[in-house]
Amino acid sequence: MEITGTDFNYYLVCHRKLWLFSKGITMEQDSDLVLEGRLVHQESYPERNPKYEEVQIDGIKVDYYDAKNKVIHEVKKSNKLENASILQLKYYIYVFEHHGINGVTGMLEFPTQRETTRVALEDSDREKITNMLEEIADIICSDECPRVEKKTFCRNCSYFDFCFSGEKEE
Numbered sequence: 001m002e003i004t005g006t007d008f009n010y011y012l013v014c015h016r017k018l019w020l021f022s023k024g025i026t027m028e029q030d031s032d033l034v035l036e037g038r039l040v041h042q043e044s045y046p047e048r049n050p051k052y053e054e055v056q057i058d059g060i061k062v063d064y065y066d067a068k069n070k071v072i073h074e075v076k077k078s079n080k081l082e083n084a085s086i087l088q089l090k091y092y093i094y095v096f097e098h099h100g101i102n103g104v105t106g107m108l109e110f111p112t113q114r115e116t117t118r119v120a121l122e123d124s125d126r127e128k129i130t131n132m133l134e135e136i137a138d139i140i141c142s143d144e145c146p147r148v149e150k151k152t153f154c155r156n157c158s159y160f161d162f163c164f165s166g167e168k169e170e
Contacts, residue, residue, distance in 0.1 A: 093106055
């Protein structure tokens with residue numbers, strides 16, 4: 001089973017969102033926040049395009065890869081879910097390693113906040129990622145949708161109306 005970077009990120013953020021997405025139930029096309037994130041990605045580093053390249057391997061698609069310095073650059077709109085973004089970037093490094101590209105590091109970039117975070121894959125991360133991939137596969141293959149878990153960031157999720165239709169406002 002091919003696990004995409006989006007699958008990996010959704011697993012970290014919300015198992016229900018992962019399951020819905022894996023079943024072809026997508027809400028991103030109607031989300032202004034998702035559109036804003038795409039614009040940040042496209043417009044933030046116009047000088048970068050000729051210098052770096054977008055790379056796709058085994059279902060992952062890295063924003064920019066600097067092959068000379070072996071650095072994956074991942075651009076995010078905000079650092080609100082930074083831990084999930086860091087683990088997603090570590091997953092990308094993990095996939096590169098499984099294709100024989102060793103010594104890769106990552107750079108997580110938040111252009112609207114003018115912040116960057118260096119990311120490296122540690123030995124402990126490899127085992128953690130392997131376990132997470134098994135859990136992701138279990139969620140995706142399940143016939144039952146995970147229950148709704150109300151989290152602080154749910155209101156900004158493109159699946160909010162789907163998950164909470166019929167719920168009374170608090």
